[in-house]
Amino acid sequence: MMRFPANSVLRRAVRRAKQAFRPSCVILLYHRIGNGTDRFRNCVTVEHFASHLEILRKYAKPVALQTLIRNCASRQPVRSAVAVTFDDGYGSTFDWALPLLEHYKMPATVFVVAGMLNSIREFWWDQLDYIFSLPGFDHAELNHYYARLQHAKESERPNILSRLWSRSGQKPPVRTSHRVMDSGQLRQMAKSPFIELGAHTMTHPVLTRLDTVTRSAEIINARNVLRDITGITPMGFSYPHGVYDESTIDVVRSCGYEYACCSRPRGVASLGCVYSIPRFAVPDWDGETFSSKLEGWLASPAVSR
Numbered sequence: 001m002m003r004f005p006a007n008s009v010l011r012r013a014v015r016r017a018k019q020a021f022r023p024s025c026v027i028l029l030y031h032r033i034g035n036g037t038d039r040f041r042n043c044v045t046v047e048h049f050a051s052h053l054e055i056l057r058k059y060a061k062p063v064a065l066q067t068l069i070r071n072c073a074s075r076q077p078v079r080s081a082v083a084v085t086f087d088d089g090y091g092s093t094f095d096w097a098l099p100l101l102e103h104y105k106m107p108a109t110v111f112v113v114a115g116m117l118n119s120i121r122e123f124w125w126d127q128l129d130y131i132f133s134l135p136g137f138d139h140a141e142l143n144h145y146y147a148r149l150q151h152a153k154e155s156e157r158p159n160i161l162s163r164l165w166s167r168s169g170q171k172p173p174v175r176t177s178h179r180v181m182d183s184g185q186l187r188q189m190a191k192s193p194f195i196e197l198g199a200h201t202m203t204h205p206v207l208t209r210l211d212t213v214t215r216s217a218e219i220i221n222a223r224n225v226l227r228d229i230t231g232i233t234p235m236g237f238s239y240p241h242g243v244y245d246e247s248t249i250d251v252v253r254s255c256g257y258e259y260a261c262c263s264r265p266r267g268v269a270s271l272g273c274v275y276s277i278p279r280f281a282v283p284d285w286d287g288e289t290f291s292s293k294l295e296g297w298l299a300s301p302a303v304s305r
């Protein structure tokens with residue numbers, strides 16, 4: 001006797017089929033472009049980044065992030081649409097990424113840690129990466145220190161780092177490859193028709209661990225600093241470490257930001273909430289690997305938010 005699937009099984013199959021036919025859009029997340037050690041997979045070489053852009057131009061539909069969000073929010077996603085974003089605002093975004101983005105006519109959104117502009121001090125994770133490349137540092141300790149620094153208060157981090165530097169017998173390096181942009185670079189970059197400027201707080205904290213006043217200041221001040229330097233008010237926000245909660249969303253929304261990105265690795269088809277937009281972080285893949293990953297992401301069932 002022929003057996004018919006139960007209703008719930010049928011419903012699941014129909015839902016899966018619907019998802020499969022819904023166009024999935026993808027938002028990519030880059031950090032630093034350049035060379036050097038990088039245990040946290042934040043850095044993509046110039047050559048690999050150029051090949052990623054070439055692949056996007058050939059096989060996808062590159063769009064500005066705001067366009068992708070608008071299309072998905074109105075439930076009219078464009079198949080194979082891909083938007084490029086950068087977090088942190090490294091000088092390498094200006095030096096290496098911007099010329100390539102302009103060459104390939106690729107729009108990108110750059111979320112900048114406003115309090116690090118013009119600083120020669122490196123982000124704590126880049127200092128940590130450097131320290132653990134030195135002799136006498138056991139890789140097994142790296143994750144412990146990463147978690148400790150990530151959750152430390154802004155005022156506690158210099159002490160933790162300075163103890164590690166003392167142990168290493170070296171001084172923190174001043175690497176131009178790891179610096180955040182200066183005001184001049186930011187101003188010039190913001191003028192590019194391919195660039196949208198976004199905010200990424202003042203000091204890159206885990207926002208959910210801050211008290212309400214400090215959290216609001218991180219979110220509001222970043223916007224004001226970037227606006228004062230460039231004359232452009234950032235409309236987008238990116239959560240440091242991808243961490244957020246409902247009350248953080250409320251602050252971001254009430255500050256006037258129109259959308260916010262996290263780093264949940266998912267494709268997107270329709271957007272109910274534009275304050276938790278998922279992105280795929282891209283490590284230093286060669287063109288072939290990037291191409292096959294992108295194909296998978298574009299074909300994977302998208303989430304509806």
Ligand SMILES: [Zn+2]
Nearest residue numbers: 087088240241
């Ligand atoms: Zn970041």
